[in-house]
Amino acid sequence: MTKQIDFSVFSSIKIGPVVDVLLIDEIQKLPQDTFLIGGANNILVSNNPPKLAMLSKKFEYMDINDDIFTVGGATKSGRVFSFCKKNDIKGFEYLSKLPGTLGGLVKMNAGMKEDEIFNSLLKIKTLHGYTEKKDIKHGYRFTDIDTIIYEAVFKINRGFDSQKVDIFSNMRKNQPSQPSAGSVFKNPDGDYAGRLIEEVGLKGYKIGDACFSEIHANFLVNLGSATSEDAISLIELAKDRVYEKFEIMLENEVIIV
Numbered sequence: 342m343t344k345q346i347d348f349s350v351f352s353s354i355k356i357g358p359v360v361d362v363l364l365i366d367e368i369q370k371l372p373q374d375t376f377l378i379g380g381a382n383n384i385l386v387s388n389n390p391p392k393l394a395m396l397s398k399k400f401e402y403m404d405i406n407d408d409i410f411t412v413g414g415a416t417k418s419g420r421v422f423s424f425c426k427k428n429d430i431k432g433f434e435y436l437s438k439l440p441g442t443l444g445g446l447v448k449m450n451a452g453m454k455e456d457e458i459f460n461s462l463l464k465i466k467t468l469h470g471y472t473e474k475k476d477i478k479h480g481y482r483f484t485d486i487d488t489i490i491y492e493a494v495f496k497i498n499r500g501f502d503s504q505k506v507d508i509f510s511n512m513r514k515n516q517p518s519q520p521s522a523g524s525v526f527k528n529p530d531g532d533y534a535g536r537l538i539e540e541v542g543l544k545g546y547k548i549g550d551a552c553f554s555e556i557h558a559n560f561l562v563n564l565g566s567a568t569s570e571d572a573i574s575l576i577e578l579a580k581d582r583v584y585e586k587f588e589i590m591l592e593n594e595v596i597i598v
């Protein structure tokens with residue numbers, strides 16, 4: 342079964358074509374040459390994407406058993422946050438302000454500040470059964486997972502922290518409200534991508550309607566009718582200029598599909 346998705350509406354950056362996306366309804370191998378999407382909060386879909394697939398609603402679920410919390414791969418971060426608040430679970434407070442599906446969050450090891458999804462992760466369920474956290478390479482916004490995450494299992498630590506929710510909300514006040522895919526580049530070791538973009542004169546710089554935000558330069562925002570070509574040209578320009586001036590090669594955090 343497929344679902345028609347208009348990426349200029351569905352994706353967080355509001356850019357992209359209308360595509361028939363394969364709905365994955367049972368545990369299977371990702372078909373060859375197919376890219377898996379979650380909530381499209383960290384991707385930029387070009388005008389000529391590969392075949393796309395996504396998990397169906399069958400993988401939207403949450404369950405608690407003793408001190409174990411099990412979440413289906415298609416479950417949205419907002420639902421996980423509300424569930425944790427209601428059930429007094431700590432460590433997921435940042436999900437109040439971090440859009441995504443559980444599969445996308447785990448694949449990207451998403452997080453804010455020192456909190457990230459791997460902190461309380463025990464294992465993930467894939468086509469090959471369960472894989473323990475210790476067997477998954479992971480770091481800052483990185484994992485080596487190259488297969489579909491159908492489910493993730495966490496250890497429950499009690500004590501939902503509403504002060505943290507306030508801290509994360511305040512952090513977001515310094516970030517732009519226009520459509521974006523979050524941070525466009527990873528922060529290089531010991532530096533900030535936003536600072537480097539600003540240093541090379543690209544803060545507020547536009548190509549078409551794609552712009553490095555005046556509020557936070559590491560956010561590439563869509564001012565209205567940006568195209569994927571505009572956004573990709575801007576990304577390449579920043580990489581070239583930062584490399585010329587600092588000999589630092591910025592690494593994309595946003596995934597161009």
Ligand SMILES: Cc1cc2nc3c(=O)[nH]c(=O)nc-3n(C[C@H](O)[C@H](O)[C@H](O)COP(=O)(O)OP(=O)(O)OC[C@H]3O[C@@H](n4cnc5c(N)ncnc54)[C@H](O)[C@@H]3O)c2cc1C
Nearest residue numbers: 353379380381382383441442444445446448451452490523
């Ligand atoms: C306004 C804004 C702010 C943001 N702030 C932050 C932040 O502070 N910290 C942060 O870490 N991120 C941030 N992001 C990025 C984004 O929220 C995360 O990367 C999130 O994890 C993306 O989840 P998704 O489901 O939308 O995945 P997608 O964007 O659809 O996909 C991202 C990657 O995950 C893979 N993937 C998706 N589902 C699965 C699955 N079931 N199994 C295996 N792989 C899968 C995709 O193949 C792709 O490689 C922000 C985004 C926005 C729009």
